Amino acid sequence: MKIIIFPRATETAINRTHRRNIWKHNCDEMHPPLEIRRNGAGGGSSRERRLTMKATEELIQEHQNIELMLEILKTVSTRLRDGDAVPPEHLEGILEFLTVFVDKCHHGKEEKYLFRALEAAGVDHITGHIGVLIYEHEQGRIHVARIKKALAGTLGVPDMVEVQAAAADYVELMVQHITTENTDVFPMAEKILDSDASAKLCENFEKLERERIGAGKHEEFHALLETLQDVYLK
Numbered sequence: 001m002k003i004i005i006f007p008r009a010t011e012t013a014i015n016r017t018h019r020r021n022i023w024k025h026n027c028d029e030m031h032p033p034l035e036i037r038r039n040g041a042g043g044g045s046s047r048e049r050r051l052t053m054k055a056t057e058e059l060i061q062e063h064q065n066i067e068l069m070l071e072i073l074k075t076v077s078t079r080l081r082d083g084d085a086v087p088p089e090h091l092e093g094i095l096e097f098l099t100v101f102v103d104k105c106h107h108g109k110e111e112k113y114l115f116r117a118l119e120a121a122g123v124d125h126i127t128g129h130i131g132v133l134i135y136e137h138e139q140g141r142i143h144v145a146r147i148k149k150a151l152a153g154t155l156g157v158p159d160m161v162e163v164q165a166a167a168a169d170y171v172e173l174m175v176q177h178i179t180t181e182n183t184d185v186f187p188m189a190e191k192i193l194d195s196d197a198s199a200k201l202c203e204n205f206e207k208l209e210r211e212r213i214g215a216g217k218h219e220e221f222h223a224l225l226e227t228l229q230d231v232y233l234k
């Protein structure tokens with residue numbers, strides 16, 4: 001079975017190990033008590049910047065986990081199109097990750113808190129990327145719905161060609177979306193949000209995670225990514 005990695009052209013053992021370490025680091029560092037994150041922030045003007053970076057760094061770390069799942073999705077959808085079997089629990093796990101981790105949690109943090117904080121600080125909805133980013137979140141939901149619908153199929157017969165096509169559209173969309181946020185939007189946020197806005201973001205991210213994901217769910221996603229990575233990205 002040829003392994004197709006998207007968007008990267010090649011995959012090495014070093015890269016896989018590096019990503020695994022990133023994910024392990026994320027799980028260890030992404031959800032410390034809020035007090036710990038703040039205590040480590042330092043003081044003075046550097047403290048303001050550190051607090052802001054913490055909020056955006058959390059989102060960047062989540063992007064790394066999302067990118068890993070995008071690679072897995074690309075491989076899984078290609079296998080399905082080629083007629084290879086994929087365990088139902090893997091498909092269910094991937095779809096739950098896209099729905100809960102990516103959309104409810106990550107996009108929720110951005111739409112409900114970060115983007116609103118940026119607009120409150122004077123960033124224009126259109127020229128500041130925000131309108132486009134929200135539109136792209138909506139497009140991502142549509143592509144995930146296409147994947148689910150194609151898997152359910154017509155009269156119980158899945159449409160694997162459509163699954164692969166929808167997955168490819170989703171991956172392409174998310175890769176460029178993440179790039180825009182990492183290179184344009186988050187650096188802008190680090191520059192313009194003051195310490196109060198940053199601290200409030202951190203508080204609200206924590207609150208949203210508790211409400212939308214719940215206790216123990218991040219560990220489940222961690223285990224899922226480890227499992228799927230071993231199966232599909234070797």
Ligand SMILES: [Fe+2]
Pocket residue numbers: 107110133137177181
């Ligand atoms: Fe986003």
Ligand SMILES: [Fe+2]
Pocket residue numbers: 059063106110178181
């Ligand atoms: Fe994002």
